[in-house]
Amino acid sequence: MAAQDKKRMLPASIAAMRSRKRQKLDGPVSRPVVPTQPAKTSVRSDALAWKDVSLPDRLENYEGFFGLEEIDDVDVMKDDSTGKVSFLSSKSTHPAQVQPGGITSGDEAEHCDDDGEEWSGFGDATQGPAMAAVLAPSSKLSAALEKPAKQRKPTKAIELPKHNEKHKIASTKDSSAAFEILTEELTAKEADVYAWRGLNLSPDTLSSLSRLGFAKPTPIQRSAIPDILAGHDVIGKASTGSGKTLAFGIPILERFLELRSTSQHSNGAKAPLALILSPTRELAHQLDKHLTALCSYGLEDGPSIATLTGGLSMQKQERLLKYADVVIGTPGRLWEVMSAGQGTIKALQQIQFLVVDEADRLLSEGHFKEVEEILNALEREADTNDDNEEAKEEQVAFSPGEHTRQTLIFSATFDRGLQRKLAGKGKSGGELKINKDSMEYLLAKIKFREEKPKFVDVNPINQLATGLKEGLIECSGPEKDLYLYALLLLHRNTRALVFTNSIDAVRRITPLLQNLGLPAVALHSGMMQKARLRSIERFTQTSNSGKPSSSILVATDVAARGLDIPNVKLVIHYHLPRAADTYVHRSGRTARAGQQGSSILICGPEEVAGVRRLVAKVHAHSAAADEESVSEAAKQGYYIRTLDIDRRIVSRLKPRTVLAKKLADTVIAKEKAHKADELFRSAAEELGVDYDSEEFEKTDNGRRGRGSKRKANEREAREFTKADVGAMRAELRALLAQRVNVGVSEKYLTSGGVDVEELLRQKEEGGDKGSGQFLGRVEGLGIE
Numbered sequence: 001m002a003a004q005d006k007k008r009m010l011p012a013s014i015a016a017m018r019s020r021k022r023q024k025l026d027g028p029v030s031r032p033v034v035p036t037q038p039a040k041t042s043v044r045s046d047a048l049a050w051k052d053v054s055l056p057d058r059l060e061n062y063e064g065f066f067g068l069e070e071i072d073d074v075d076v077m078k079d080d081s082t083g084k085v086s087f088l089s090s091k092s093t094h095p096a097q098v099q100p101g102g103i104t105s106g107d108e109a110e111h112c113d114d115d116g117e118e119w120s121g122f123g124d125a126t127q128g129p130a131m132a133a134v135l136a137p138s139s140k141l142s143a144a145l146e147k148p149a150k151q152r153k154p155t156k157a158i159e160l161p162k163h164n165e166k167h168k169i170a171s172t173k174d175s176s177a178a179f180e181i182l183t184e185e186l187t188a189k190e191a192d193v194y195a196w197r198g199l200n201l202s203p204d205t206l207s208s209l210s211r212l213g214f215a216k217p218t219p220i221q222r223s224a225i226p227d228i229l230a231g232h233d234v235i236g237k238a239s240t241g242s243g244k245t246l247a248f249g250i251p252i253l254e255r256f257l258e259l260r261s262t263s264q265h266s267n268g269a270k271a272p273l274a275l276i277l278s279p280t281r282e283l284a285h286q287l288d289k290h291l292t293a294l295c296s297y298g299l300e301d302g303p304s305i306a307t308l309t310g311g312l313s314m315q316k317q318e319r320l321l322k323y324a325d326v327v328i329g330t331p332g333r334l335w336e337v338m339s340a341g342q343g344t345i346k347a348l349q350q351i352q353f354l355v356v357d358e359a360d361r362l363l364s365e366g367h368f369k370e371v372e373e374i375l376n377a378l379e380r381e382a383d384t385n386d387d388n389e390e391a392k393e394e395q396v397a398f399s400p401g402e403h404t405r406q407t408l409i410f411s412a413t414f415d416r417g418l419q420r421k422l423a424g425k426g427k428s429g430g431e432l433k434i435n436k437d438s439m440e441y442l443l444a445k446i447k448f449r450e451e452k453p454k455f456v457d458v459n460p461i462n463q464l465a466t467g468l469k470e471g472l473i474e475c476s477g478p479e480k481d482l483y484l485y486a487l488l489l490l491h492r493n494t495r496a497l498v499f500t501n502s503i504d505a506v507r508r509i510t511p512l513l514q515n516l517g518l519p520a521v522a523l524h525s526g527m528m529q530k531a532r533l534r535s536i537e538r539f540t541q542t543s544n545s546g547k548p549s550s551s552i553l554v555a556t557d558v559a560a561r562g563l564d565i566p567n568v569k570l571v572i573h574y575h576l577p578r579a580a581d582t583y584v585h586r587s588g589r590t591a592r593a594g595q596q597g598s599s600i601l602i603c604g605p606e607e608v609a610g611v612r613r614l615v616a617k618v619h620a621h622s623a624a625a626d627e628e629s630v631s632e633a634a635k636q637g638y639y640i641r642t643l644d645i646d647r648r649i650v651s652r653l654k655p656r657t658v659l660a661k662k663l664a665d666t667v668i669a670k671e672k673a674h675k676a677d678e679l680f681r682s683a684a685e686e687l688g689v690d691y692d693s694e695e696f697e698k699t700d701n702g703r704r705g706r707g708s709k710r711k712a713n714e715r716e717a718r719e720f721t722k723a724d725v726g727a728m729r730a731e732l733r734a735l736l737a738q739r740v741n742v743g744v745s746e747k748y749l750t751s752g753g754v755d756v757e758e759l760l761r762q763k764e765e766g767g768d769k770g771s772g773q774f775l776g777r778v779e780g781l782g783i784e
């Protein structure tokens, strides 16, 4: 590279860098800049002799920046072997920071790319936003500025000392980080994060977002992050799958980085920075995953996260807790750990963020008591009766300071007025009562930092994702299995989630579908935690080609909230959800992050009235509004479309469905009988009496009453011998291999499954006589 009299640091333009890098690669090796007179020494970027640049008035205080600095007479050196970059200058503001010997070392090295081009500075035409982007400490931001880059002078940002110390700290890191990322190449997935510029995030966070491929903030992120960074309590509401996790996760990371840069956060035992409450174990682990992903790019020594959920080793979780920056927990396990002493309560009283995710559910479904205990404990003054020595020591270490905690509450259905409408009239009345008061409950229980938390509602009209299509299949109660099977056949190559209202239903439907050759797995709260996690894993796994495998998760509402599983295209409500907000959350497992998806209710005659009420509640606001935010379907004048399925054709699937059900029921009945038998036998042993299972059964059979038909069925199923079961399996295999004549078109469904390709071909060739013939007219739902 030709030496220049006047060298300037590169503006942060990765795109420009990449093209230049390509040119360089044509040569043997990139060479360091050759310094010209006078002799120059390696200097850290913050020790360079930066000069103020006066700005036009209109740029004053633009988004927190109040000044620019520029630098002349600096050479940029890059060591190709290490990738490290240093700056050579004859001038330095801090002689002590001049490092002899060229390349700077370790963390203090300024990373930059030596491209050998001269930068002639900003033209007068530089506009505010563009300028801000240049100033913002991220190469990713600047990728959007490729063109004007050559007219820019190298600049360094200095930010206003504002309400939030963070900004000042970010400013000290700005210059080095901006250069650091100049050495990075954008990979295919990396995004230009120019659109995040207004949020004033640190380079580390921006770099992470870029690598996650998140080019712009979602509406809830755009609205909530500035409020949280400014220190406000926030109650945030946004539709399912709209990025609420990072809306609170990013500010937590920012605070962590701030503390880390001022060495206020060590790697040793410490009080955590944030506590996140989650209603379910799966969601807790997912939150962990999302935050870990956010923190794992370009962040050495990122925050450590401890996830406290039931079903996994408490000792291990307690150990992790001691070193955690972020604690995520389900109320039950968290409270268990807190009440076990060890100074946990004292440590948690020091948190700076309390996040209540899916707040309405946390308060409404059996967690009420524990959440209350946790909140009380967080507010309690140091417990003087705590005679645990270790706790006392920690109490000193974590002596409570002033109340600085921010509270952040998030949900898709957290709206006071709406909440009341959505709560529904639960039979027990309990859920209704608590839901109805959930906002008031929270407001009363939580010690907010400010008198009024900020309420951020980015979708007051439609809580459902805009890409969601809703449908309904009406059938008789006993036909539900059949229609479920038919629907899943049509979606054989997709990822589908089937929701039921009971654990028993999950236990029954999962083997039924498996018997029919479908890849179904179960998820409910009665399962061991490891099995729960395994089910999620199997449901989310991808094929060897990297494509999502087709899979079906049959679940209770334990999977309704928060779970972010990519590529779920179909949600089926086997049972009508008990409350409208559950419908919203269940349906929200599809059509996430701007994607499309379908939500279909399989509805028995007794559920029809309930569906009407549901539609009225869920779509009440959409009906009243002619807003952009209403779904496409709503714009076309319907909310939930009835799927007109050809019953004659579906009925051809009946023999195999009936047999598959019989087999599943038999296995379940036998297992149940076996368990009951063991239970009675050990009880009899303890009592020292004889137990005769046949005698016992006879007595039991004598009783009549509710459930007696079910019991009779169970008895019948129990009586099947192994050979009977074997014969049934063989018969089912034969049925699955049989052609299912679909009538007019004379096409067929074969084997353990259905040749979907064939079905699709039928559709192409035969129009309405194709797959439409098989499952009726389903336009408007994205099911083709």
Ligand SMILES: Nc1ncnc2c1ncn2[C@@H]1O[C@H](COP(=O)(O)OP(=O)(O)OP(=O)(O)O)[C@@H](O)[C@H]1O
Pocket: 213, 214, 215, 216, 217, 218, 221, 238, 239, 240, 241, 242, 243, 244, 245, 246, 411, 412, 561, 562, 563, 564, 588, 589, 592, 593
């Ligand atoms: N700025 C962004 N750009 C693109 N994708 C994003 C962005 N922020 C988050 N996502 C992705 O969007 C998906 C949904 O995010 P998240 O799980 O936080 O949604 P949510 O609003 O909490 O949903 P729910 O109400 O169902 O819990 C995730 O896969 C997440 O990685």
